Amino acid sequence: MDAEYRVGGQDDFELEAEGGDDAERRCADVDAAGHGERLDRWLTTQAPEFSRNHLQSLIERGCVTVDGKPLGKAAHKLRAGQRVEVELQPTDESRAFRAEAMALDFVYEDEHLAVVNKPAGLVVHPAAGNWSGTLMNGLLAHHAAAATLPRGGIVHRLDKDTSGVMVVGKTLAAVTALMRQISAREVHREYLALAWGRVEAPFVVEQAMRRDPVSRVKMAVAPANLGKPARTDIFPLGVGEVKGRAVSAVHCVLHSGRTHQIRVHLMHSGHPMLADVLYGGAPALGMTRQALHAARLSFTHPATGEALVLTAPLPADLAAAWAEIGAIGLPS
Template sequence: MGAKYRAGVTDEPDDDAGDAAPDAVERRAADVDAGGHGERLDRWLTGLAPEFSRNHLQALVERGCVSIDGRPQAKTAHRLRAGQHVEVELQPTDESRAFRAEPMVLDLVFEDEHLLVVNKPAGLVVHPAAGNWSGTLMNGLLAHHAAAATLPRAGIVHRLDKDTSGLMVVGKTLEAVTALSRAIAARDVHREYLALAWGRIEGAFTVEQPLRRDPVSRVKMAIAPAGQGKPARTDVFPLGVGEAGGRPASAVHCVLHTGRTHQIRVHLAHAGHPLLADTLYGGVPALGLLRQALHAARLTLDHPVTGAELRFQAPLPADLAGAWAQIGAAGLAG
């Protein structure tokens, strides 16, 4: 319990071909015919390498991976002339490199042959996506155990935001992944959070508002109009009230009944209590925090194979613990 393991090379035999595949580089060349005369370089390349997107081919040009008559050409809008010889080094896309093992330290709270529970630090992205194609929890899981490569999303069945810390359960077998996914859908996996929010919160309340993607900013979620979006409910319990920069701020215990993207952040902001340092939803920084003040502190579920009840609790990380102390709030009860 609480031990840290270094995810690294497994005991499985090396597979040189498998390791090399994501980085395989092909060189392709052709002469510009009469039909290509006057065409933009990036557009012409889509005919030479149709399996790649135009955006990726443009990036290859800008990286110096394309030459014309032996001279590098870094301008995507360069106009070609008939008879020119074009060569391109077809480097793999960032997406194709995403699903690879990357050794990293994992703070494992629990692990058996069926599942593991990890205490995710703030700043760690859970799953590769645009802007974060490597260095994610999924990359670490692929390095931690060989079976992860055979599982959907390496066994990840739910997520935490990049800058939210705390507990996550991950399946290690297809049986466990399937059972955990069903338990989450049935709301039989219980997740509780600790948060610091702006304003004075002295009584418990519930926010039950559907959520959808913000129609203006695609990086945000928003309260949906009646009859739209996905149902979402958050229970909020006060743990203490203090001050941050001369303004009231409260420590709260949040219980999720659904697991929508950014749910607690949007619900508390909707209630007039955005999280400290959650700049995406109007929460200004305070108490030295550089990320939203949210921590997945408690996780309760039935083991997907044995049926035994599993209960885990993760202490506040240093940044939140320091801010919590300044508020003077209590912690979670038993």
């Protein structure tokens, strides 16, 4: 009976490039060894450079046909002699490092580095759920050398919904020097925020932090022996009211750069940020994203040794909320 089967294995897989697309089509006949095999498992032998999960997603998207008919079930059992054709779309991850032209607001730029005023809503690094349209994609389009640098030259990050200044290296030497400054805490980052409650005197939050043991999307304060050291200095800039509830404008100075540090430290001190729903801050004053802005960045230019101090004004949404409570600006 085996002699009647049409033999087709990985070496016999036919390739057909799709013009103007990153996809390619591959065709093969199921041989005796593939008889009774699950479609997704059989595809891993024909396209071993792709993960089984990715091949399953291609099946679900209708990119695989058996004898000319689309099959959406990864568990479909194949029969010897069937003709399988798959359109191999690149993985989302493989698209992450593509140049994408976008309007970027640079507050400083030379041949060594750039400082960008990141808008709220722009993701910094490609990751699950955001494999394109990120700041890194924009940097790859902005200057060709970014493709040769780790993470396109990005040396620190801001949360998606946090606006403000970020420094980016444009050469490997600049990236290395900036990362060393950050590690030595020689890059100074100052933020403006609106928080619930009455803040009328400066205070310091010095609480170690770690990933929240219950929710992996959150960070949390932790005992010193279980977390990483983190300190935030907080200064009042004004107090107003929203429907009888106090709202404070604050100036936050980082002494470390932990993920979500200001958001967690404000929540821990009883002053969650406006519209920071993840950490218990209710929306108000028209804010629909966390009321946090990276307003000032100070560091030493890695090539010239010049002391640079770069600032970015409050974006429209936060500026309107700021004015509504009559807060003062960033101190000099």
